[in-house]
Amino acid sequence: MNATTLPARLAETREDFLALGVRDRLQLLLEFSNELPELPERYADHPDLFERVEECQSPVFIFVEVADGRVHLYATAPAESPTTRGFASILVQGLDGLTADEVLDVPADYPQSLGLGAAVSPLRVRGMTGMLGRIKRQVRERIAV
């Protein structure tokens, strides 16, 4: 994986994390966590549309929409699960607005490249990998229709 194949926002996020020491990476993850957008009203009352990410210890639900060739990603996780919210927020900010192909081309091991293993433990990072995998599967389902 190299920066030229990675969507700009994801590459920037990775650079930001890697430029920091381990303790500060946690703070940056917390900032991402606080930035996870609220669900738009039209989805707020539709828990049925959302898929639970089983790989995460805390409940997180994701929903992908493809409109006019662009991917839109919605995620919701409780405030008591800031790590999971942070993971979701990194992906929402990094993937929203990309084309379906761009999302599908994101390397599956992107979450492992952020330097978070030492900050939150490799086991926890696995939750983000699961999230990315499920997002890609939903994208495939949406464009297959």
Place this chain on the structure above:
Amino acid sequence: MSAEFDAAAKLAEYAHPERLVTTDWLAEHLGQPGLVVVESDEDVLLYETGHIPGAVKIDWHLDLNDPVVRDYVGGEQFAALLGSKGIARDTTVVIYGDKNNWWAAYALWVFTLFGHEDVRLLDGGRDLWIAEGRELTTAAPEVTLVEYPVVERDDRAVRAYKDDVLAHFGNPLVDVRSPEEYSGERTTAPAYPEEGALRAGHIPTAASVPWARAAAADGTFKSRAELDAIYRDEVGLADGDDIIAYCRIGERSSHTWFVLNHLLGFEKVRNYDGSWTEWGSAVRVPIVTGEARGEAPAR
């Protein structure tokens, strides 16, 4: 230099009331010299969103597990960790955390492996503190570094290995996982990630008592009478029993270990931290599927 014990009436019913403090007690004693409050959560970032004023954080993954061997940290690492948190050997440590003190109990159990004498849980944990509208802060605590002695871990009293479990048949085993994990429908807690066990089911003869049955709705421990009804009357544990508790990686069973040992006064209770992720993948160990406890294997 240990802090006075909490004399709350509810705690006095337990076998070792000195192992718990109430939120009232903690609010009153915050900042007292010789007392350090530790937050230990499942979510590694939760502490950063707000914690009890002055509390330090200890993370089960990053601080207590050895990064290479599947084991706990050794004496030198533990000494460095505690010294960096301002904890001396004679400090009173009160641990609290999310999810009914699930991870707090795990941290307390690891402190016990190192023989830290005065370590207590906050009854009700983080959730009760917040529900009562008590103060949280994001301000980093002022920690005075202290010297903690290098004490080698002594696993014998409260930790069981796989071979100990194999030699234990005929004595009580308590499986504290969900009913679905016990029966073998799945290898992970509902809604939890797969942590790799190749077989599903339980250790023969183990009684199923999901750990959270020991917690009341507000996250505090159930009363002595309620706990006795579960573990003595229903499961059949009796004074003098040699008991091993297990779950999937040893954290939920730390909670049950705390209940059996400190609240109900069973003197010989060990936590099998290898738990199902070891047993369910080990070659040629006996397992049982379904709801029945099953028979002890012939030797």
